[in-house]
Amino acid sequence: MGLPLSAGHVLVRLDDGxxxxxxxxxxxxxxxxxxxxxxxxxRIGNVWDSPPTLTPEGIWTVAESRPDGVSAIPVPGPAVSASQAFDVHSLTPLEGRTVLPGEITAELLGTPADVEAMLxxxxxxxxxxxxxxxxxxxQLAVRLRLGHAVAEPN
Structure with missing residues (x-):
């Protein structure tokens, strides 16, 4: 997940949702x-092409052995991964919490202080x-699961 980041920025990558x-x-x-x-x-690339090509969202091309040889077939696969870098020093507080329309995995990457601010x-x-x-x-890499159901206290 590494790439050059500007000072004060945290890369956020979202997938698996x-x-x-x-x-x-x-x-x-x-x-x-x-x-x-x-x-x-x-998007996930088709590793069987040279150079690898992009596949439609949510489709992964894999090899399948058949009696007549090996052929590539499309199967359901990972969704598109979205990413963006944010300047954690440009914080504009929002009021209230948000309920997300589903669960998603977030990966954060940046200096430890910047990642902790984002967390x-x-x-x-x-x-x-x-x-x-x-x-x-x-750098510090942190993996989170966002939008999970929170159990009510007893």
Whole structure:
């Protein structure tokens, strides 16, 4: 997930969820962090082509062994991954929490201080559960699950 990031920016990549949930998260973060890059979309490439080609959203091309040889067939696959970098120092607080239209996985990448600032903001905006974190050189990568149902206290 690494790429050059401007100082103060955190890369947010969203996948493993509905397109509507990704759009809702990016809309929410764009409202809070007015200084950001444009949205990027990544589709799974067809690894059997040279060079690899892009496939339609939600389709993955795989090889299947048949009696007459090997052929590539389309099967359901991962959805499009959306990404955007946000300047965490351009925070404009929003009031209230948002209910997302479904669950989605978010991966954050940036300096530890910037990622922690983004984590605090996301926790204030919507339900989030941290799944993992790891250092990648001077950067911190954190994986979250957003929009999960929160159990009511007993």
């Amino acid at each position: 509905a397109r509507e949930a990704a759009e809702a998260v990016l809309d929410l973060l764009e409202g809070v962090f007015p200084t950001h890059t444009g949205r990027g979309l990544t 605090r903001t996301i926790a204030d905006l919507c339900s989030a559960r941290e799944q993992s974190r790891e250092r990648q050189g001077p």
